[in-house]
Amino acid sequence: MQSPIHVTSEIGKLKTVMLHRPGREIENVYPDILHRMLVDDIPYLPIAQEEHDLFAQTLRDNGTEVLYLENLLTDALADNNIKDEFLEKIIAESGFAGGAIHDALKEYLLSFSTKDMVDKIIAGVRKDEIKTKYVSLAELAEDKDYPFYMDPMPNAYFTRDPQACIGDGITINHMTFKARQRESLFTEYIIKHNPRFADKGVNVWRSRYPEGRIEGGDELVLSDQVLAIGISQRTSAKAITELAESLFEKSxxxxxxxxxxxxxxxxxxxDTVFTMINYDQFTVHPAILRDGGHVDAYIMHPAANGEISITHETNLKEILEKALDKSEIDLIPTGGGDPIIAPREQWNDGSNTLAIAPGEVVTYDRNYVSNDLLRKHGILVHEVRSSELSRGRGGPRCMSCPIVREDLKK
Ligand SMILES: NC(=[NH2+])NCCC[C@H](N)C(=O)O
Incomplete structure (x- = not known):
């Protein structure tokens, strides 16, 4: 049976992608919680939505089927028992495993249609939206000035991170910060219960429950045999080891x-500093390279008795040439490597390109120096508007989760 998930590279023609159109969750962010919500500013919602619609249209115009997370989840919850089970879990993960607040939240959420309920969960539930049957101490005395029972999820439009498709399977991610951890529960329900994915043989390489932290922005599918992954603020060595073990055993x-x-x-x-855009071309933010183009990389392969061999290598170009069997790799520096332009454009995701075919990418218009340089290196660049979307601190790659890509010609 053909798996509904198929991603064997970062660059194969993008056939199907999952997005989330930013909604009311954006307007539930206010200055005191910016840090906790992992954003630096508050996008102006109507313009963010307009920009997002243009992004989605650019993908459609280039032959990509666009699926929306909110619709996939709504369809996954069509059965009332599954919807109930999901609600119990999301309310518990929001901090209320039982009690008066749990009961009131559940009753409130069930009063919506399933689609509106999904939107509401993403938007967040304010304390003044619900009435509890009796007043608990928690209500009276805990975080008195905090306005939410269920926090908004303003990062939901970065669909790249809660999961990542690799080959015919997926990692459903244990995300790092509380602000985003609930997002991958959506993925779990979509994979288990949406008819497009349920019982279709999708391999879950790693579920969201083991402790090690991992996010899709760190998972780069370089080929049908090679995965690059960041050891970063969001992805731990423990999770990488577990994922490598699973992939080596089952894929x-x-x-x-x-x-x-x-x-x-x-x-x-x-993916904020390094992305693949063609068979032999990558964007890279110069700040991650030491003199001579060196990084700290650990190359893992299966070894005897289910063990893993690890070698430490530092020359990024050579590592990629060897892994992808290319005689020459072109590393294109963000902002041309200029000491001011490079960090400025990287800040607004100048390195976060989304390849929609080999040598063809979608980028933010504001990173014009990086975009011009990509064109000089022969890349076809589709620019999308970015004034508001960029405020969430993510670019076209972060805003998209590829579900199906065409295989590359060998
Ligand atoms: N794949 C990415 N680079 N995603 C960017 C996510 C940005 C989001 N504000 C966060 O901190 O989680």
Whole structure:
């Protein structure tokens, strides 16, 4: 049976992608919680939606089927028992496993249609929206000034991170910060219960329950055998080891390249500093390279008795040439490597390109220096508007989760 998931590279023609159109969750962010919500500013919602619609249209115009997370989840919850089970879990993961607040939240959420309920869960539930049967101490005395029972999920439009499709399977991710951890429960229900995926033989390489932290922004599918992954603020060595073990045992993958990157907010994921855009071309933010183009990378392969061999290598070009069997790799520096332009454009996701076919990418219009340079290197660039979307600290790659890509010609 053909799996409904098929991603054997970062660059094969993008056939199906999952997005989330930003909604009311954006307007539930206010200055005091910016840090906790992992954003630096508050997008202006109507324009963010307009920009997002244009992004989705650019993908459709280029032959990509666009699926929306909110619709996939709604369809996954069509059966009332499953919907009930999901609600119990999401309310528990929001901090209320039982009690008066749990009961009131459940009753409130059940009063919506399933689609509106999904939108509401993403948007967040304010304390003044519900009435509890009796007043608990928690209600009276805990976080008195905090306005939410269920936090908004303003990062939901970065569909890249809660999961990642690799080969005919998926990792459903244990995300790092509380602000995003509930997002991958959506993926779990979509894979288990949406008719498009349920009982279709989708391999779950790693579920969201083991402790090690991992996010899709760190998972780069370089080929049908090679995965690159960031050791980053969001992805731990423990999770990478577990994923490598699972892939080596159950899939075609025999090489995992773990690349250590700085652990900070500007470079939270590998895809904020490094993306693949053609058979032999990559964008790279010069700040991750030491003199001579060196990084700290650990190359993992299966060894005898289910063990894993690890070698430490540092020359990024050579690592990629060897892993992809290319005689020459072209590393294109974000912002041309200029000491001001490079970090400025990287901050607004100048390295976060989404390849929609080999040598063809979608990027933010604001990163014009990087975009011009990509064109000089022969890349076809589709620019999308980015004034508001970029405020969430993610670009076209972060905003998209490829579900199906065409295989590359060998
Ligand atoms: N794949 C990515 N680079 N995603 C960016 C996610 C940005 C989001 N504000 C976060 O901190 O989680």
């Amino acid at each position: 075609n993958y025999d090489t995992v390249i773990a690349i250590h990157i700085p652990h900070n907010h500007a470079m939270m994921h590998l």
